Amino acid sequence: xxxxxxxxxxxxxxxxxxxxxxxxxxxxxxxxxxxxxxxxxxxxxxxxxxxxxxxxxxxxxxxxxxxxxxxxxxxxxxxxxxxxxxxxxxxxxxxxxxxxxxxxxxxxxxxxxxxxxxxxxxxxxxxxxxxxxxxxxxxxxxxxxxxxxxxxxxxxxxxxxxxxxxxxxxxxxxxxxxxxxxxxxxxxxxxxxxxxxxxxxxxxxxxxxxxxxxxxxxxxxxxxxxxxxxxxxxxxxxxxxxxxxxxxxxxxxxxxxxxxxxxxxxxxxxxxxxxxxxxxxxxxxxxxxxxxxxxxxxxxxxxxxxxxxxxxxxxxxxxxxxxxxxxxxxxxx
Amino acid sequence: xxxxxxxxxxxxxxxxxxxxxxxxxxxxxxxxxxxxxxxxxxxxxxxxxxxxxxxxxxxxxxxxxxxxxxxxxxxxxxxxxxxxxxxxxxxxxxxxxxxxxxxxxxxxxxxxxxxxxxxxxxxxxxxxxxxxxxxxxxxxxxxxxxxxxxxxxxxxxxxxxxxxxxxxxxxxxxxxxxxxxxxxxxxxxxxxxxxxxxxxxxxxxxxxxxxxxxxxxxxxxxxxxxxxxxxxxxxxxxxxxxxxxxxxxxxxxxxxxxxxxxxxxxxxxxxxxxxxxxxxxxxxxxxxxxxxxxxxxxxxxxxxxxxxxxxxxxxxxxxxxxxxxxxxxxxxx
Numbered sequence: 259x260x261x262x263x264x265x266x267x268x269x270x271x272x273x274x275x276x277x278x279x280x281x282x283x284x285x286x287x288x289x290x291x292x293x294x295x296x297x298x299x300x301x302x303x304x305x306x307x308x309x310x311x312x313x314x315x316x317x318x319x320x321x322x323x324x325x326x327x328x329x330x331x332x333x334x335x336x337x338x339x340x341x342x343x344x345x346x347x348x349x350x351x352x353x354x355x356x357x358x359x360x361x362x363x364x365x366x367x368x369x370x371x372x373x374x375x376x377x378x379x380x381x382x383x384x385x386x387x388x389x390x391x392x393x394x395x396x397x398x399x400x401x402x403x404x405x406x407x408x409x410x411x412x413x414x415x416x417x418x419x420x421x422x423x424x425x426x427x428x429x430x431x432x433x434x435x436x437x438x439x440x441x442x443x444x445x446x447x448x449x450x451x452x453x454x455x456x457x458x459x460x461x462x463x464x465x466x467x468x469x470x471x472x473x474x475x476x477x478x479x480x481x482x483x484x485x486x487x488x489x490x491x492x493x494x495x496x497x498x499x500x501x502x503x504x505x506x507x508x509x510x511x512x513x514x515x516x517x518x519x520x521x522x523x524x525x526x527x528x529x530x531x532x533x534x535x536x537x538x539x540x541x542x543x544x545x546x547x548x549x550x551x552x553x554x555x556x557x558x559x560x561x562x563x564x565x566x567x568x569x570x571x572x573x574x575x576x577x578x579x580x581x582x583x584x585x586x587x588x589x590x591x
Numbered sequence: 592x593x594x595x596x597x598x599x600x601x602x603x604x605x606x607x608x609x610x611x612x613x614x615x616x617x618x619x620x621x622x623x624x625x626x627x628x629x630x631x632x633x634x635x636x637x638x639x640x641x642x643x644x645x646x647x648x649x650x651x652x653x654x655x656x657x658x659x660x661x662x663x664x665x666x667x668x669x670x671x672x673x674x675x676x677x678x679x680x681x682x683x684x685x686x687x688x689x690x691x692x693x694x695x696x697x698x699x700x701x702x703x704x705x706x707x708x709x710x711x712x713x714x715x716x717x718x719x720x721x722x723x724x725x726x727x728x729x730x731x732x733x734x735x736x737x738x739x740x741x742x743x744x745x746x747x748x749x750x751x752x753x754x755x756x757x758x759x760x761x762x763x764x765x766x767x768x769x770x771x772x773x774x775x776x777x778x779x780x781x782x783x784x785x786x787x788x789x790x791x792x793x794x795x796x797x798x799x800x801x802x803x804x805x806x807x808x809x810x811x812x813x814x815x816x817x818x819x820x821x822x823x824x825x826x827x828x829x830x831x832x833x834x835x836x837x838x839x840x841x842x843x844x845x846x847x848x849x850x851x852x853x854x855x856x857x858x859x860x861x862x863x864x865x866x867x868x869x870x871x872x873x874x875x876x877x878x879x880x881x882x883x884x885x886x887x888x889x890x891x892x893x894x895x896x897x898x899x900x901x902x903x904x905x906x907x908x909x910x911x912x913x914x915x916x917x918x919x920x921x922x923x924x
Contacts, residue, residue, distance in 0.1 A: 326774065389836055401771060404779035438734060438821040441659065446737035446818045469826030473833040485779045486822055488771040489815075492802030493823045497830040500806040503722055505838065512857045524845045 264351035265290075265568050266342040269298030270320045271358030272561070273554050279357075280306040281558035282565070290569055295351060297342040317341035320358075323554055327361035331369060339363055343370045346547040353548035353568040355539060357556040363549065364402055364542060371547040374577055376584040379403050380544035381414045381484065382551065383421060384491050388475040395472045396422050397436075397480045400487035400540065408451035411435075411481050412459055416583050417543040418479040419461050424574035425541075425567060431478035434467030436486065442466070448483060456481070459587065539564030541571060543580065548572055597684035598623075598901050599675040602631030603653045604691030605894070606887050611690075613639040614891035615898070623902055628684060630675040650674035653691075656887055660694035664702060672696055676703045679880040686881035686901040688872060690889040696882065697735055697875060704880040707910055709917040712736050713877035714747045714817065715884065716754060717824050721808040728805045729755050730769075730813045733820035733873065741784035744768075744814050745792055749916050750876040751812040752794050757907035758874075758900060764811035767800030769819065775799070781816060789814070792920065872897030874904060876913065881905055 269279045276298060283291055295313040296303055303314055317338040321330045334340060339358055343366045345351045356363050360382075368380055384400035398418040403410060415433050422431040435456055437445040442453065445466065456463045467477045469490065482490075509525045538560055539550035548571045552564045571577075600616075602609045609631060616624055628646040629636055636647055650671040654663045667673060672691055676699045678684045689696050693715075701713055717733035731751040736743060748766050755764040768789055770778040775786065778799065789796045800810045802823065815823075842858045871893055872883035881904045885897045904910075 326776070387833065389833055404771065436822065438737065438818055438825075443659070446816075449818075469822040469824065470829030470832070472826060473829035482822075483779075485771055485782075486819055489769060489802045489819055489823060490826045492771075493805060493826055494802070494830045496803030496806035497827045498834060499803070500720065500722055501831060501834050508857050508860055524841050527841055 261350050262352050263572060264293050264295060265353045265355060265565055265572075266295050266297050266315065266345050266351045267561070267565060268338045268342055268354070268356035268358050269296040269303045270317075270338040271356040272552065272556050273323070276303045276306045278556070278558050279561060280308050282561035283308065283312060285558055285562040286565060290565065294565060295345070297345070298338040315341060315345065321362045323359050325359060325362065327359070327365035330359065330362040331365045339366050343367055343547070343549070346549070347371055352572045353550070355550045355552065355561070355564045355568050357552035357554055357561060357564075360401070360551050363551050367542055367545045367547070367549045371545045371549070374544055374546050374581045374584065376581065376588055377544035378413055379410050380542055381417065382540050383418055383543050384487060384540050385538065386472050386494065388473055393426065393428065393475070393478065395477060395480060396426070397472060397482065397487050397490065398543065399482065399484035400491045401484045402542070403484040405485070406448060406483035408448065408455050411448070411452040411483065412455040412587065413544070413584060415456055415459060415461050415463070415479065415481045416587055417580050418481065420579045420583055421541060421543060421571075421576055422479050424576050424579060425570045428478055430462040432464045433461045433479045433481065434464050434471065434477040436469070436480050436482035437466040438468065440466050440468070452481070460583070538567050541567070546577070548577065594683050595685050596905060597626050597628060598686045598688060598898055598905075599628050599630050599648065599678050599684045600894070600898060601671045601675055601687070601689035601691050602629040602636045603650075603671040604689040605885065605889050606656070609636045609639045611889070611891050612894060613641050615894035616641065616645060618891055618895040619898060623898065627898060628678070630678070631671040648674060648678065654695045656692050658692060658695065660692070660698035663692065663695040664698045667695075672699050676700055676880070676882070679882075680704055685905045686883070688883045688885065688894070688897050688901050690885035690887055690894060690897075693734070693884050696884050700875055700878045700880070700882045704878045704882070707877055707879050707914050707917065709914065709921055710877035711746055712743050713875055714750065715873050716751055716876050717820060717873050718871065719805050719827065721806055726759065726761065726808070726811065728810060728813060729759070730805060730815065730820050730823065731876065732815065732817035733824045734817045735875070736817040738818070739781060739816035741781065741788050744781070744785040744816065745788040745920065746877070746917060748789055748792060748794050748796070748812065748814045749920055750913050751814065753912045753916055754874060754876060754904075754909055755812050757909050757912060758903045761811055763795040765797045766794045766812040766814065767797050767804065767810040769802070769813050769815035770799040771801065773799050773801070785814070793916070871900050874900070879910070881910065
């Protein structure tokens with residue numbers, strides 16, 4: 259086993275725990291699965307009947323979804339998150355994937371792994387669906403940094419571009435700065451301070467974009483501070499949930515009247531399609547190691563996708579690219 | 592005619608111009624309609640066959656949807672927006688309603704009407720649908736102020752609460768501060784600075800809320816700066832549009848296979864329901880006069896609803912309440 263290709267998967271993360279993670283393992287390609295190490299409470303993992311060949315790394319504790327990152331960092335040194343990330347730190351694995359407490363994963367990753375050379379602040383990149391089905395939009399940052407400076411946003415742009423190019427696969431991803439209008443006079447102080455930096459950065463900068471552009475396929479990487487990005491992430495989930503509620507209501511009404519079940523089949527297909535949890539995982543960009551965070555309500559398919567994404571991130575040497583491109587930025591500026 | 596009850600309606604606003612506005616007039620209750628004055632290019636309004644009894648106020652120019660507010664303010668003094676708002680300023684009418692250029696309406700309103708006594712900055716209140724069908728969520732601000740101070744957000748909270756109570760009708764609307772987590776340590780500098788002010792304000796403050804809460808019925812008035820609010824407004828439209836695209840695709844697929852058109856009927860009902868344009872109009876809170884801005888793609892029904900909302904705002908003396916409540920705030924603090 260080449261340790262540089264190993265992926266540690268948090269068996270305790272997510273709302274449903276080891277059962278969903280074991281299901282996820284069964285969805286993986288055998289070659290990839292053989293490189294995954296499950297981390298968590300061994301008895302609980304074994305109760306879910308994993309294949310006896312799978313590697314298990316015991317960790318005695320679990321960080322709850324509502325624990326504060328700072329408390330977890332101090333008190334949960336034997337948690338699946340801490341043990342998993344330590345395994346990356348020691349070089350015994352290259353990546354860590356978790357559907358657990360986002361803040362705790364971030365705190366342990368930044369604290370234990372540290373930042374890549376030249377990176378001011380790591381950022382979480384969120385993946386949003388677009389009308390161009392197979393090319394999602396990547397929003398950086400969706401929650402790691404609430405008050406940002408223009409220099410940080412410039413780095414988010416570069417890291418986002420690198421990740422998009424290498425992992426999602428697009429030679430020159432279009433990078434937009436999130437604002438409230440296409441015109442340059444629109445925006446707040448942070449936007450005005452960042453725009454000129456982005457114009458001069460070695461990226462395919464397309465200028466200001468608006469909230470709706472995230473979903474219409476007109477931009478690949480959207481740069482914003484983590485407060486705005488997190489609000490968008492959660493508001494989008496809110497809109498989608500509300501619409502699905504309305505649709506379900508209409509579907510029930512119509513199905514009752516017609517006695518026809520094609521509608522419900524259509525609805526089931528739709529639900530699958532709009533399921534945010536299937537998109538895979540949000541990379542924590544800028545830390546010295548590969549780290550992917552999945553939604554707490556991830557399905558087995560979503561967790562399997564996150565493991566595949568982690569593998570792509572390793573295979574494409576994303577962190578080496580980020581270090582080089584951030585380095586070039588510092589020299590140029 | 593009691594001038595204090597008159598409403599000036601911009602006949603040139605919106606993507607479709609006078610035709611939709613004339614349709615909107617026909618949807619109004621006769622008593623209300625008799626108090627509306629259409630403002631715009633007289634010939635163009637008359638070409639749409641309005642009732643000969645309707646009042647028309649001629650204005651020789653139109654402000655385009657893409658003109659910058661500052662240019663419009665300087666050059667378009669005879670525009671329907673300028674003439675309409677001057678009519679409110681002079682006391683010949685109490686309210687102005689437009690589906691035209693939002694920035695221009697705001698610029699003329701603030702410039703011509705001025706602020707209500709004690710108000711630091713007027714704000715646009717956006718109305719969002721929620722799962723509790725008849726009680727929308729009001730988000731203040733959705734675009735008037737991009738960089739805000741805590742004192743301004745406190746006023747948005749008070750103005751939003753007043754408007755919600757008087758016009759939407761809820762004795763003690765729940766007011767939330769938009770952040771990225773329920774815990775007090777989550778948020779940015781603005782949030783931390785605002786929270787204590789809101790705790791002490793005479794409002795029903797329920798603490799931090801998140802993006803998804805706007806849509807799930809757990810809060811009535813959400814306070815945020817206008818950059819964040821505008822991004823949410825447009826991102827929500829983006830998500831809704833994308834989902835409708837997907838649904839339409841599924842509906843077409845299924846209908847083709849089954850030859851059944853009940854699905855398409857269901858879809859038509861849905862489209863109506865999710866039509867943002869039917870919600871009516873966003874009040875500009877804090878200016879000395881009633882001013883409502885409708886979406887540029889407003890339907891006749893949406894414009895009629897905006898006129899009804901303007902009427903409610905007048906009838907309930909919302910601006911008098913705002914002045915009193917903002918005044919009390921200044922004395923208390």
